Structure formats: C-alpha cells, structure tokens
Amino acid sequence: MSIELKRVEEFALITLNRPDALNALSFSLIAELGRHFDEVAKSDARALLITGAGTKAFCAGADIKELTGRSLIAQKEGAEKGQAVFAKLDKLPMPSVAIINGYAFGGGLELALACTFRIASKNAKMGLPEIKLGLIPGYGGTQRLPRAIGEPRALEMIMTGRTVDAEEAARIGLVNRLIDGDAVEQGIAYAREFTCYSLPVLGYAREAVKRALDNPVGEGLRVEANLSTLAFQTADAAEGMDAFRSKRKPSFKDN
Numbered sequence: 001m002s003i004e005l006k007r008v009e010e011f012a013l014i015t016l017n018r019p020d021a022l023n024a025l026s027f028s029l030i031a032e033l034g035r036h037f038d039e040v041a042k043s044d045a046r047a048l049l050i051t052g053a054g055t056k057a058f059c060a061g062a063d064i065k066e067l068t069g070r071s072l073i074a075q076k077e078g079a080e081k082g083q084a085v086f087a088k089l090d091k092l093p094m095p096s097v098a099i100i101n102g103y104a105f106g107g108g109l110e111l112a113l114a115c116t117f118r119i120a121s122k123n124a125k126m127g128l129p130e131i132k133l134g135l136i137p138g139y140g141g142t143q144r145l146p147r148a149i150g151e152p153r154a155l156e157m158i159m160t161g162r163t164v165d166a167e168e169a170a171r172i173g174l175v176n177r178l179i180d181g182d183a184v185e186q187g188i189a190y191a192r193e194f195t196c197y198s199l200p201v202l203g204y205a206r207e208a209v210k211r212a213l214d215n216p217v218g219e220g221l222r223v224e225a226n227l228s229t230l231a232f233q234t235a236d237a238a239e240g241m242d243a244f245r246s247k248r249k250p251s252f253k254d255n
C-alpha cells in the first residue's frame, strides 16, 4: 500500500497503489501524496499525471474506516490537511492531469477536481457519495465541483450522491475527454497537446483562468492584462511570433 512517483519520459507519474481498498486515501497516504507533490514541484517534469493502480479504481475516496471516532477538532484538522495537500496542485509550476481509470468517489473525485484537467476511461464512474454516509465533501468538492460543472448540477450530485458515468461526465464537463486503451499512454498523449508550449506561459494562462472564477470580472480583467503583459515579455513570446512571421515551427525554451 503506497503511492508511487516515477518519471515517464518528460512527465511525473503518480500512481495511487492500494488496490485492495480501491486506492482509498488514508490520512497517511494523503500526507505521502503531499510529499510527492513537493518533489514534483522541484522537478523539471512538464506535467504531473495521476492515476490509480489496476483497472477498477482511480480512487474510492477517503478511507472510510478511519473517519469514525474522531473528535470534532481532529475531524476539522483532517479536512484542512486534505484540502491543503490537494491545493498544492494549483501551485505546481506544471499542469496536472487526473487519469480516471475506474471509480472516482468522494476524496478521489475531489483529488481529480483539484487537477488542471481530467480524462476518463469509458468504464469510469464518478460521484460525491458522502451524503449517503451522513456527510458532505471535505476535500474541496463543494467548491471545485460547482466551478467545473455549475451550481445546479453540483448541488444535485452532492445532495443525491448519485453516480455519474463516463459519458455523462464528459457531456457535463466534469471530465475533459474520454480515453480508450492504455490509460497512462493516453494521458501522455493528452498532456503533450499543451506541454509542447512554454511552461511559464502555460502557468500564466492557468493563473489568469483560475482568477476568473474567484474574482469579480473587473479585477479578473486587471489580472489578465498583467499576466498577458508578462507573457509578452518572455523570450518564448518573441520566438513564437518570430516563428509565425518566418513560417516555421517555434522552438520554446521555457523562458
């Protein structure tokens, strides 16, 4: 039972590897995940891919067996720790992709929602079933799900706890794309569609779009003006525009 971090070509790959419990996240696994995110942040990986071991589950959520018999304070600290670990994904210098290769429930879907993108195999099933346990999501689901799919659909998923299959997830924008075949290979192919561009400029795009959902539009537009001006100052912008004028392929250097 562990979380594996390895390098696959130009990517960091995290595999949640606890198949006997459908890759459920115990508190110690969440802490381990946080340490791996810190390591990835320092690496030169062009994107982080996260998937689950086996073909049955991405992650079936928080480890339910650990959730009982805890004091109110411990419970709140547990939620805050999980939220802080998942929030590290936003701060990574590179984008992240959740490859949802089976069940993604509760904290598992919340982990996927914290990634920049989500792709899912056709057998994937997703939901926030906490309500069936007498709970509500605690690792960011109430905040990130409405941002991804809108308030009415998010409220329905959270208040009914119902399971959404892969096709519906793609239709409502819960996942970006459905994949077929080897999940990691598909994840790599998906990531290469954007990691061929300048990493810092991709970072400005992520930051600007993130602010769109957190700020009033006027403030968001100011952020966009500042970040797009920063993008203009990069050597990669000079290269991209020169390549266009010279009718050649740009060669971005991440600076």
Ligand code: CO8
Residues within 6 Å of the ligand: 020, 021, 022, 024, 060, 061, 062, 063, 064, 065, 067, 075, 076, 077, 078, 079, 082, 103, 105, 106, 107, 108, 129, 130, 133, 136, 137, 138, 139
């Ligand atoms: N936690 C612990 N063990 C789990 C979990 C889980 N979330 N999910 C599955 N397992 C275990 C099962 O207990 C079982 O173990 P065993 O063989 O020892 O009995 C094994 O994994 C296989 O599971 P099933 O036999 O149930 O497999 P099925 O294919 O029949 O069903 C399901 C798969 C539908 C995914 C089913 O396992 C299920 O409903 N799991 C629970 C899903 C769920 O409710 N997830 C939400 C958990 S709560 C949460 O994530 C809250 C996050 C915020 C918390 C903040 C707190 C601090």
